[in-house]
Amino acid sequence: MLERLAGQFEAASAAYAETHGIARDPDWFLLKLQEEMGELTQAWNRKTGRGRKKGRSEEELARDLADETADLLGHILLFARNNGIDLAAAIERKWLFRPFGDST
Secondary structure, three states, rough: OHHHHHHHHHHHHHHHHHHHHOOOOOHHHHHHHHHHHHHHHHHHHHHHHOOOOOOOOOOHHHHHHHHHHHHHHHHHHHHHHHOOOOHHHHHHHOOOOOOOOOOO
């Protein structure tokens, strides 16, 4: 399941990079992960009153938080895929449970 989801993010990311002339070298995957964490933090700060809301409604702030969380998840999966990391195995080893039962 994680592999399939990572493949979907990969297809979308590769198409975006091609359209915009972005070179996705190994550093890019980590740098994008860091960038997206910053954007999630910014969305959180706005939603919790620690940053300027820039005229955004509560619904827009909640949507921004969800969107940035989705971006971070996507870039975590892209980073893992690019580095040959088996996330399901790492979750089982680190968190002591099997995500998705016996299948990934």
